[in-house]
Amino acid sequence: QKEVEQNSGPLSVPEGAIASLNCTYSDRVSQSFFWYRQYSGKSPELIMSIYSNGDKEDGRFTAQLNKASQYVSLLIRDSQPSDSATYLCAVPYNFNKFYFGSGTKLNVKP
Amino acid sequence: GAGVSQSPSNKVTEKGKDVELRCDPISGHTALYWYRQRLGQGLEFLIYFQGNSAPDKSGLPSDRFSAERTGESVSTLTIQRTQQEDSAVYLCASSLLAGGSLVGETQYFGPGTRLLVL
Numbered sequence: 634q635k636e637v638e639q640n641s642g643p644l645s646v647p648e649g650a651i652a653s654l655n656c657t658y659s660d661r662v663s664q665s666f667f668w669y670r671q672y673s674g675k676s677p678e679l680i681m682s683i684y685s686n687g688d689k690e691d692g693r694f695t696a697q698l699n700k701a702s703q704y705v706s707l708l709i710r711d712s713q714p715s716d717s718a719t720y721l722c723a724v725p726y727n728f729n730k731f732y733f734g735s736g737t738k739l740n741v742k743p
Numbered sequence: 744g745a746g747v748s749q750s751p752s753n754k755v756t757e758k759g760k761d762v763e764l765r766c767d768p769i770s771g772h773t774a775l776y777w778y779r780q781r782l783g784q785g786l787e788f789l790i791y792f793q794g795n796s797a798p799d800k801s802g803l804p805s806d807r808f809s810a811e812r813t814g815e816s817v818s819t820l821t822i823q824r825t826q827q828e829d830s831a832v833y834l835c836a837s838s839l840l841a842g843g844s845l846v847g848e849t850q851y852f853g854p855g856t857r858l859l860v861l
Contacts, residue, residue, distance in 0.1 A: 639785075665848055676834060676852035677786070721785060725848070729799055731776065735785035 636660065637724050639734035647742050652709040654737050656722030659703065666698060666705045667723040671736065677721055681707065712741040745769065747853035749835050755859045756825055764820040764856045768837030776850060777810055777820050778834045786834065792818060825860045832857050 638657050646652045658666075665684050669677035683689045683696040683705065695708040705724075709716055719736040726732060748767045756762050768775050773794045778786040788802040792812040803809070807825075812818040822829055836850035 637785075667848075667850075676854055677850075678852070679849050682849065723786075723850075727799075729774070729791050729793060730788055730801065731786075731850070732788065733778075733786035 636732040637734040642738040645740045652712045654707040656705045658724045668707045669721040671719045714741045717741045749853035753857045761823045766818045766835030772837035774838045776836045779831045781831045830860045
């Protein structure tokens with residue numbers, strides 16, 4: 634069983650729609666969760682982090698965490714073509730060893 | 744510069760040769776990570792350094808891989824007797840504090856070194 638799992642996609646949404654990206658993790662004691670965006674040929678960059686159950690909003694992005702279900706998601710409202718990228722979910726285990734999901738590729742169609 | 748830098752940006756080598764990859768973290772960042780990313784894949788954890796503590800080497804795929812870090816500065820990742828399956832992008836990241844704290848865990852990534860083993 635992979636430590637962090639994501640649907641590889643591609644996920645295609647029309648411009649202006651809501652994109653929903655999902656991630657499940659296996660370690661029940663994990664306390665922090667991260668979403669990174671990676672454009673093709675570039676390095677990952679942090680989009681959001683979340684530590685508590687519930688929702689955390691930052692502009693057009695909302696992270697949702699459900700520790701009981703070991704599930705974290707990222708919603709992108711009013712999707713733009715510039716949001717087209719691969720989104721990586723990252724979860725630290727044992728406080729320092731980060732596991733990344735394989736990423737979900739998002740295509741936002743104009 | 745203000746960000747994480749890595750060198751070389753690209754490296755082409757022949758099978759069996761040794762390669763050394765370098766990472767300069769953001770000044771003041773105590774934690775440093777190395778990852779490997781194969782084409783179309785996610786990031787694979789290789790090794791973690793935190794201050795002067797013993798590094799977490801649990802992600803190194805074989806004894807051909809080794810890494811060093813001097814204090815809280817430069818790190819080098821060495822791959823001995825390279826194999827074709829070592830071809831990948833090697834990413835370095837640094838963060839202000841170790842994972843497990845509620846602040847400062849954001850990892851800042853360098854541009855990566857693209858390694859091609861022929």
